[in-house]
Amino acid sequence: MSFSVRTVPCVFLSFGSNTTNFTALDQLFVDNPQISYWKFEAVYSFPTTISRSALNFIVNEPPVNGSCSISPQNGTTSTVFHISCSDWFDDDGIKDYSVYSWQSDRSSLLMIAFSSVSNIDMRLPPGENTNTSLVHLIVHIRDKFDCVTEYNLSSVVVRIDTTDVNKLSDPIIRSLASGNQNVVGQILISLSQVFNEMNRESIKKAVSDGVSAMHISISSLESESLQQNSTSFNQSALVDFKNQLNTRADIREYLISFTKDLLITSSDSIKLQGSMFVLLTRATNELTRSSAMIASNKCYHLAETLYSMARRIPYEDVQFAASQITECAANVMNAVNGPLQQRTLVLDSDFSQANSFPSDYDTDLESAWSNPNMFADGNDFSSETIDKNRNIYYQKQTATEIAEQVRETISLISYALNLHMNIGQNLTITSPSVFMQLETLSSNSLSNKLISQIENVQIQMPLTFNSTLNDNQIISLRSFVQPLASADQSNSQSYTNLSRSVSLTFVNQTGHEISIETTFDDPIELIIPRDPNLIILPMNLQDVRSANSMPHNQLFHLQYLNITSSLAISLHFEVHPLNHTAGYLFVYKFDQIPQLNSSINNTDGWSLFCPANMTNDSIYKYWIDSQKTVGHRSIIFGLRQLNSTEITSICTNSSITNPPITNQRFEFTSNYELRVYTSGCYYLNASNHWQSDGLVVGPLTNHYQTQCLSNHLTTFANGFIVLPSPINWNYVFTHADFLRNITIYLTVICACITYITLIIYARFQDKKDVEKLCMRPLVDNHRSDEYLYQIVVFTGHRANAGTESKVHFIISGDNDDTPVRTFSNQNRRVFQRGGIDAFLMAVPKSLGLLNYVRIWHDNSGGSGSASWFLKYIIVRDLQTMETFHFICQRWLAVEKDDGKVERILFTASNVEKQEFSYVLSKQTYEKLSDGHLWFSIFFRSPSNKFTRVQRCTCCFVLLFISMLLNIMYYDLSDETSNTIGLSIGVLRINSQQIVIGVMTELLALLPSLLVVQLFQRLRSREEKSKRPKWTLAWWWIFIAYGVCFLLVGVSIFFTIARGIEFGDSKAQKWLISILTGFFSSILLTQPMKVLCLAIFFTRIVRKRNTDEEASEYMGVDAVQLMNDGEYNDISKEKSTHVHRYTIHFDRLSENDVARARLQRTKEVYMWSIIREVLTSIGFLIILCFFTYSNHDQNSFFQVNHLRKLFLNSRQIDNAYTQITTIEQYWSWLETSFASNLRAQQWYNDDQPYFLNGFVNDKSNRLIGWAIMRQLRVKSNLCSNQKLIDVCAYDYNFWNEEKRSFGVEWKNETNGRSNSSIDQAFQYRSGEEYGYVYEFHGRLSDLQNNLSKLHELEWIDNRTRIIIIQMSLYNPNSQLFTSVTLRTEFLSTGTIVPQYRFEPFNFNLAFGSASQLVCVILYVIFIVYLTFNETKSLIRTKLAYVRQFWCYVEVGIIACSWTSVGIYVWRYKEAKRIGHLFAETNGYVYINFQSAVYVNDVLSFLFGFCCFFGTVKFVRLCRFSQRLSLFTETVKNVFRELISFSLMFSIVFLGFLSLYYLLFISTISSCANVLKTSQMLFEMTLMKFDTSELMEAHVVLGPLCFSLFIFFVVFVCLSMFITIINDGFRRAQQNLLQKDDEMVLFMWTKFQRWIGWSKSCEERNNTMEIDYLDLAGAFPKKVDKLLHALNRVYIDQQTSNFL
Secondary structure, three states: OEEEEEOOOOHHHEEOOOOOOOEEOHHHHHOOOOOOEEEEEEEEEOOOOEEEEEEEEEOOOOOEOOEEEEEOOEEEOOOOEEEEEEOOEOOOOEEEEEEEEEOOOOOOOEEEEEEOOOEEEEOOOOOOOOOOOEEEEEEEEEEOOOOEEEEEOOOEEEEOOHHHHHOOOHHHHHHHHOOOHHHHHHHHHHHHHHHHHHHHHHHHHHHHOOOOHHHOOOOOOOOOOOOOOOOOOOHHHHHHHHHHHHHHHHHHHHHHHHHOOOOOOOHHHHHHHHHHHHHHHHOHHHOOHHHHHHHHHHHHHHHHHHHHOOOOOOHHHHHHHHHHHHHHHHHHHHHHHOOOOOOOOOOHHHHHHHOOOOOOOOOOOOOHHHOHHHHOEOOEOOHHHHHHHHHHHHHHHHHHHHHHHHHHHHHHHHHHHHOOOOOOOEEEEEEOOEEEEEEEEEHHHHOOOEEEOHHHOEEEOOOOOEEOOOOOOEEEEEEEEEOOOOOOOOOOOOOOOOEOEEEEEEEOOOOOEOOEEOOOOOOEEEEEEEOOOOOOOOOEEEOOHHHHHOOOOOOOEEEEEEOOOOOOOEEEEEEEEOOOOOOEEEEEEEOOOOEEOOOOEEOOEEEEEOHHHOOOOOOEEEEEOHHHHOOOOEEEEEEEEOOHHHHHHHOOOOOOOOOOOOOOOOOOOOOEEEEEEEEEEEEEOOOOOEEOOOEEEOOOOOOOEEEEEEOEOOEEEEEEEEOOOOEEHHHHHHHOOOHHHHHHHHHHHHHHHHHHHHHHHHHHHHHHHHHHHOOEEOOOOOOOOOEEEEEEEEEOOOOOOOOOOOEEEEEEEOOOEOOOEEEOOOOOOOOOOOOEEEEEEEEOOOOOOEEEEEEEEOOOOOOOOOOEEEEEEEEEEOOOOEEEEEEEEEEEOOOOOOOOOEEEEEOOOHHHHOOHHHHHHHHHHHHHHHHOHHHHHHHOOOOOOOOHHHHHHHHHHHHHHHHHHHHHHHOOOOOOOOOOEEEEOOEEEEHHHHHHHHHHHHHOHHHHHHHHHHHHOEOOHHHOOOOOOOOEOOOHHHHHHHHHHHHHHHHHHHHHHHHHHHOHHHHHHHHHHHHHHHHHHHHHHHHHHHHHHHHHHHHOOOOOOOOHHHHHHHOOOHHHHHHOOOOOOOOOOOOOOOOOOOOOOOOOOHHHHHHHHHHHHHHHHHHHHHHHHHHHHHHHHHHHHHHHOOOOOOHHHHHHHHHHHHHOOOOHHHOHHHOOOHHHHHHHHHHHHHHHOOOOOOOOOOOOOOOOOEOOOOOOEEOOOOEEEEEEEOOEEOOOOOOOOEEOOOOOOOOEOOOOEOHHHOOEOOOOOOOHHHHOOOEEOOOOOEEEEEOOOOHHHHHHHHHHHHHOOOOOOOEEEEEEEEEEEEOOOOEEEEEEEEEEEOOOOOEEEEEEEEEEOOOOOOOOHHHHHHHHHHHHHHHHHHHHHHHHHHHHHHHHHHOHHHHHHHHHHHHHHHHHHHHHHHHHHHHHHHHHHHHHOOOOOOOOHHHHHHHHHHHHHHHHHHHHHHHHHHHHHHHOOOOOHHHHHHHHOHHHHHHHHHHHHHHHHHHHHHHHHHHOOOOHHHOOHHHHHHHHHHHHOOOOOHHHHHHHOOOHHHHHHHHHHHHHHHHHHHHHHHHHHHHHHHHHHHHHOOOOHHHHHHHHHHHHHHOOOOOHHHHHHHHHHHHHOHHHHHHHHHHHHHHHHHHHHHHHHHHHHO
């Protein structure tokens, strides 16, 4: 079926002639006034016939023949003007009169009044023109059928009454409060007009005084930019403007409050109130949040009413009202977004209202006002930041609410207008704050449609697109332009505060939006302008000519820009050369330095700036679209000037595809100016967040507009910001300040300081090594002896291996034996631990082949320095250069090894010298002291020419190269990967960092080995005449040091550069890899190298007869040795001995050795006792400090206080512990518990301000909220169904109910609800499993919810456990407390309330340096104890387990190691909770159960450690027989006690069974086996209540009691005491048979140390020397006499000669 409509006579004055809707414009009837009768006929065409229908009507005539007048003709805003209309006639009657005013534009009408009578009294707004102050008035006279006649009144002069403006008079206030729409509307329109004009003048004055217009106003649509004064910013002008602004804003808020109760009665009422709100909201910078909210609500109600009556009122009324409401809604949107976009100032009333306590203040933790976590800026919790962000929060909240309301308002307005629009019709609403265009059209006309709007806003539809539209479907198009884009509700940097907001929407006839989608091949094109008050900053001058004279090798002048953004942005470069003939090559690279030369092309893009491509304003422009910048944080771009040849050859070549390449450094002939700015295209999603996906910035973007290419339709805006001057890459490091990069700088500085310190130490030790290399002659060399032997003695590296005793020896050869000779050196100590000592021995003649060496010492070195561990001795015949080895590798000590101080060392054969143990130990030491660079600084052999200073330098070359390689490789790691690691304080170690550290250390070995070889192959100056193979001249040392310092300098430079690029946070993570690499080098890489080399040389090349330890001693001949000035320090003075005589040296006899061994054994034992005592005391002190610092002395008071608070123990009738019924539980829950969850008023009724989240004690703060969990059981069929069918048994894992229900446990459901009441009936899995109710909201909400749950029977007969959990924090004592209130509802009906208050803190978790040191010492003690017990186990084997004290030691070790593991676990738990607490600041519930469990386990372990550590002191009493009575007594009665315990257990178990079975149902103490055993133990200790037994049973009670007292108390306890007494008597008898020899020895030593008396040993030794051993002293006396005579004879001969 098809039909058509014919109209006569003008078809151009109608719409929809070929549709089901037809519209005839009013102009059709106006142009034909002579026609009174009209007929419209519709013709319907069918396939077989044609049908017609017609509509006949008469055109209504408007009122005629009347006139209107106004008096007076001039006045003020307070003058009451009178309008009188008379003689108006209409056949249908006059309906009403309405008055409109206009001033400069007749199309901008404002309704001032409406009335049904012809005489109207009114107030008029002032004229805009201050010179004439004319107001033009129009009166509409309307008949009953809404036919209107316009009557133009004469213009009147209305001036401002300053009295009403400065102060609102009482009559005006009374008029405003009257509620009369006309009166209120006229006053508000008049005052608003005045205030709006004052606001415009204030803005102009502030701008002229230097205040930026962009920060105090929003430019209206099609407005011109304000003339910005070139003067500097004027703070006083801004203050004056702000004061005036706040004053007017307060008045405006007061005025707008009178509009809330105005009734909306008719279309005239809508138009009047719409006009009133347009003027009230026009000054958007003066609207407070309250004003904006009132206006938004009122405009929405006006739109809602207009929509409801749109079909009943004329289209002209709908159009007028819609334009007023739309402008009002747009004003409100601009007002609320202005402060958020930083386009208008924050009003004082808004700021104070946001930061004042709410009238309904409550201590609910989740109250937005009281949550500083929502308003803090990172870790900035200052009051200024909190207040500022709190105001922003409420501004955003209001903006969101108003935005949603405005969307609804615009939708209602659009629908009301579309009701009167036919296809082809359009409507445009234009005002300073909004441009809206509505158009009804066919879907086929959308293709390639251009929608032009205000301010060059354009929307170009593509040729093709995807949608759900049908062919020729009628749709409505709505485009909307606002002067300011909405503020982003998130914190993304969209920079949309300078953009207009543009939206385009298609709606079908049912009012639903139509989705339009396309592709970027044929996108939707939008042109979005910016605010005309945008100030474009001038270009930055780039002084590149000055860089020409600076030394550099750069090909481009590089600059750096940070482009980090959460949204996509495009980059725009503008280059203005001062020499207009200059051309440039532009290159760039994201996140890296661009490189372009003959060997490498590493750029992301390039462009040629040729003079021919320059714009009219002599600027080169380049643009990088937003798709290329996504995911990048920075861009480095560079320019180089093209030379004349390149300009000629390249700029004229349009087909060039590759950039011109040169290897010459840049050379600029002139400077240039640079400007870089970003632009973006964004759309507003449903959450009011700006997003950039689906949008691309177009090439037509410039300073004043952005071209956007989109694949969808919504609300759009552009982003724009002029970036600051780029950083010159050449000077980037000059801007790298110390505090910003403190980690990298401190790392390098500390490394350099460490190097200098070690160099000083190494130089000092090198000087001492030269002294050690000096070969000293023996003091007993004879002057006449000319045959020389060199003796090198090697002392071991074991503990206490050195000696201070006098060492004597005899060397036996085939030809002769030496007499007793003595090793001594008057200049320095010899035979130190690990020392190598060289001596020169002179003998009369050759000894021949050496057979053995007899060597001993006199044990005179003191208690700690008498023993000596001799490795081996090398003797070399300096005449024949023959070398003899004498291997010892044993102790010469009375208390060690076999107890001997004398050894006979035979000449080692080749087989002995190649023995594996000997070679391996020697090779390991040699490699460790020489091959391990770091260890060799401290342990290198003095004979090695590779000095400690050189080794120290090589070490730091290795360190700095490792740092460089590490920082280069570190950037290749994926920092976002979730790697498992250990975090201690600020340090975090993961596997990735360790691998990087080890790998870079391995790569750094190559350059370090090169430097080491340079130093090791240097020859001394004395060797210049010789040319050994593979050695370097002495002057190569300067080259070696130069290479070292060059490597270190380059490494430091690039390390600092890379560290600055990383930033301080990433540099801290990198530092972990460096430390890992450093320690892996010392403890892993080089020790493995040393061990492998030692095994290799031992196993593979063992036959090679080398001795690197003695190479420096054995590598020179006797002549060189005697003359070498650096290494030879032999005294030139010969011995003065003339007569050879025999010197007697006493050797220790067997008795002397035995006596010395006994003495030394006692000393060793004494020191072991002292060491054990000190170790035990130290361990216990550390353990106690470690343990007691984990417990807070306020814990008990905290628990006691919380018990009284939550258990309500003061009220017996409502105490938690006295609950016996479900009703009592609900009563306690609703009254006591709920009221204590929130801090309430103080005792003087003051509000508990700033106590949000605190419980009612006002000392403890809730972490998040409390939760209440219920565990239920399933209903099962009873085993005996005669009485009842369904039973609810006790709770266990198998019958737990896990289904979700509706309220009242009805109707099983799988859905989820947001209501806390509904959620309480739904099962929740996870850590807080069960049916959970969370205590959210205000106190009244909690009480109402609990009452509701009570009514819904949340606790019923299937409830078995109710668990209330909460986490508290007391900031005063810094205690966390986990509160658990567990109530069991047994199947018997019994209710068992239980509670746990568990306080703890995390101060122990490496909270201070002392605690960290304590932890380290504790671990060291554990390692030491573990090592000792392991040695004891290996030594004693199975006998170890038969010792009692081994179990104490094992208990200490096991508990300690477990506590260390638990401690680390606790630390990780503390970090987890701390991280959650830092993220939420305690505003989310955190379950402390795992932390409490870990803390409890740690406390148990610490308790047992302290117990075992204290009991261990009993063992120390074994050193004194009197103090060991306890242990001896226990040892004596141990077997008897075992037998007694067995017997006692049998008796006790018998009585346990008796009492339990007899009194299980009558005595509460016998309710279970555990309680029964507890009662019997109390009876054993004579603590009992016989009345309870007698009440239980008259006969059995007393009988059982008597039997227990007789058998257990009298018999068993008496036997126990007898056993103990007998053991004690035997221990005393054993004590009489022993003496305290060791205690006496220690006491004597102690007296000797403090100088009280000499020991008996010293007196006995003196008597033995002076009286008992005169014969033995006689040879010594003779030797002394001969020596004296020889000295006298020599003196006489010398004097005679002189």
